[in-house]
Amino acid sequence: MKIDAFAHTLPVGLLKAIQAEVPDIIEKNAFLQIPALTDLKIRRENYPAGVKQIISNVNLNPEDYFFGDKAADLCELGNDELLKLVQDNADIFEAAVAMVPMNNLSKAIEIIDQQVVKNFVGVQLFTRALGKSIADKAFEPVFAETSKLDLPIFLHPVFDERKPDNNITFSWEYELTQAMYQIVKAGYFEKYPNLKIIVHHAGAVVPFFAGRIKYTMSAQEASDFQKFYVDTAILGNPKALELAVDYFGPSHVLFGTDAPFAVMPSGATNEVIQAIDDMQVAPDIKEDIYSNNILKLMR
Template sequence: MKIDVFAHVLLPNFYKKMLGLVPDLPQKMPFLKNPLLSDVHLRQEKAISDVKQVISFVNVNPEDYLEPNQALAMVREANQELLDTVEANPDQFLGGVAMLALNHIEGSLYILEEFVQKNKSIFGVQLFTRHLGLSIADEQFKPIFAKCEELDIPIWLHPVFDNRKPDNNIVFSWEYEQSQAMLQLVEAGVFQDFPNLKIIVHHAGALAPFFSGRIQYILPEKQVEDFRKFYVDTAILGNPKALELTIDYFGIERVLFGTDAPLGIAPAGATQVIVEAIDSLSLSQVDKQAIYSDNFRQLVKEV
């Protein structure tokens, strides 16, 4: 079995409530129109039999539209819908990743303790590269990292646009935002403060593998070492040569199979293309199996 650690959903009840807040959301984010984000049965029809997905919500967060108590309540409902969906579809979904409302830190810590920690089907929590207009490395979010390390809860890191920039685009901007967030976390000393923290970065570590020389010769030695402490997925729409760079830079043990499904390649995502890319690499079967499932099993220690 292959475990897709970074697959996305926009479940019906949550989506309906978000449309109530932001009716033009699909126009602002056209990728939300993909029916497989919300329709679990249609998604199953397009599924690949030997792949199970770990699902997380797309980058739509109530904290951007609601005051803290309302945002927290909506996030908690969404997390329960996610858990119910996972448990109702065990052949399709291995587990899920919770969301937080970071305009309510106390409530988010409660979610980590009482929802993520106590539900074996919830493997971690998703954070974004920016929350509330601030870098995820901002000091006010530090209690979240402390609690995740304390409870051994992995963090899924997903990019969002920096709304201060006038030229955001889905081709390059997210990869820049992801890389910038990694740099900000390293420079903020997150791995020095929390050495056992586990952060899974979407899109194969973005720019880091290609610019590893700049990282090596520009940053202080400890930060160079810390940059390699991220885990990364394989969601770069195939591209075997780029995957080789990713594996060389982060090490085989920190690379996890992830596809961004159902996004990337219509209608159901890039799963098959990414499988073909991994299978084409000059790796042993042991190393390929490590990417496909063993590394994730070791990371979460519950599967």
């Protein structure tokens, strides 16, 4: 069994609750219009054999539309719905990753302590929140709490809305890279030795610029970059995946597809599997990527 560590869904109840006050939310965000995000029939009709997905909410963040208490309520609603999706579809869904309201940090910690630790495999954070870097000092309590409880953070990109030329091909990869840099510069891996962060899209451009990291940053910071975990969601490219394994290490690369995005109707799972199968690495490394590495991170 292959375990897809980074697949997405859009809980229908959460969507309807947001639409009640933001009726044009779908029209404003093209990525929300993919039918397989909400339609399990489509997802099942095209579901790859031998795969179980760990699902997280698509990047529709309650704190972007609602103040603290409302955002927290919607996160809890979405988390309950994600959990039910796993329970009702245990043949295709392995587990879920929880949402927390970054504009209500006390409630975010409460959700982690009471809801996440019992039923979820980790917490999803985004590269920016409330117009700030996710490594901003204001958000540090979430890093501290997840480290204390041995809960992985799943790091997903969002656009930096200050920029006029965001695009789906390159912008998110830059934002992931920049967020990794900011987390390292904040010293979180030193302050929180148990911290585990899973970065979408194979760690973006970090492996390619390993030399620049080595010679422009301190030895400690360069070492910290290699403490991230990364997934394989780059739509193929076995050589790039080999580079990720070489840089982050075989135990820090996880099978992830970003499904149902990229290839219609339900994602690029087959393309990602083909790329992993084509990698010039030992068979036991591929087994670790497909399931063993994520299983070691799951509670």
